[in-house]
Amino acid sequence: MLSRFPPRRATSDFRTHRRCLPLVTAAVVVLGSSLASTPSTAQWLNYPTAGAPRKADGTVDMAAPTPRMPSGKPDFSGIWISDATPEGEETPSDGFDLPSSRQMANIGIDLPGGLPYQPWLIPIVEERTANQAIDDPHIRCLPDNFLRAYGLPHMLKFVHTPDLLVVLNEMNAGYRQVFTDGRPLPEDPAPAWQGYSSATWSGDTLVIDTIGLRDDTWIDWNGSVLTEAAEVREEIRRPDFGHLEIRVTVDDPRAYTKPWTVTLKQRIVVDAELIDEICLENEQFVERMGLPY
């Protein structure tokens, strides 16, 4: 970081200058070589994704074969965003905004009759929908549960290793761990925003089971929730390079009269990077709306 050094005081000592010249020349050569191999600092936002398959015109080949780990199982690594991303715009640094999924507001929008709420939950969701979700934990800068994160306009980075799948969320620098080392689910988990997740493979589908969620975990903008009784199963496929299909089954008898299943889709994002969004930096909504903290 040369720019951080204070500038050298100018000297009129010609002898000193002559004596140092070879060293300076050598330093310039070394520095020049170093800079020549260092990416421009302007490229960080669009730094090319290694190994992304490209078509002849340079665009991403979304239908290219599924990347695989040495074991032969699909590798889910990559940056993902909801499939509402317009086709052909896999690099969201080219001047378009991140989209929200059509299920972001109502995760049960595709279910005939909607989500099968228990009677106690119906008026709560109606009130939250009517008051524009002003009690939403997301608005208070609290974490987003993974089901909700699939639909919000924040990038997720999957880091997939043989024994662990880590999902990083740029929103509030969040994380989720999915253990793939065969461990059982705990009998008495501490309630958590992402719960406790363990997964096994069924062919090329990763089957993730999650328990240990907090009560009143919001899963959409309307205020639908999961409770501590929830058992969530995700069946994740990567049918090609560019897409994830996540079949979600929620069994939460405290909140819903029967289990329900929806499919949430993701699209790959290349030549991009997560960018911090630490919500509390300059949060003004709660105070402006006169809401209680």
Place this chain on the structure above:
Amino acid sequence: MKTTTKTALLSLAASVLVAALPAYAHHSFPAQYDASKPITLTGTVTKVEWTNPHIFIYIDVPDEQTEEVENWALEMGGPNALLRLGWKRDSLKTGDLITVEGSLARDGSRLANATSIVMAATGQRMLAGSSRDASAAE
């Protein structure tokens, strides 16, 4: 095609593009702003808060009738949304003359949610990462 016609069509296309693009969401847009009350403000930037979850800029807007200057607050998208839209953190500087299109706050204060900004010096029109469209999604 006459230049004026072409310019008009390009402007129309740009407007449609701005309107059609899905936008960034963090907070409840309809709880704070009224999309049915659009506003256009031209003024000089007095302050830029390049912060999460949303960027705020403040501009001095002279009242055409009274010639008094009113300071308006304008909420935009978050830094990550704006960076991806092509903004730099120093794209807006104190003293810049800009024209902002957006939606008025419901509380009647001098606050608006910006949808686009035109830089007077260059004529460049930039999306502002408004949460309006995302909040309308159902």
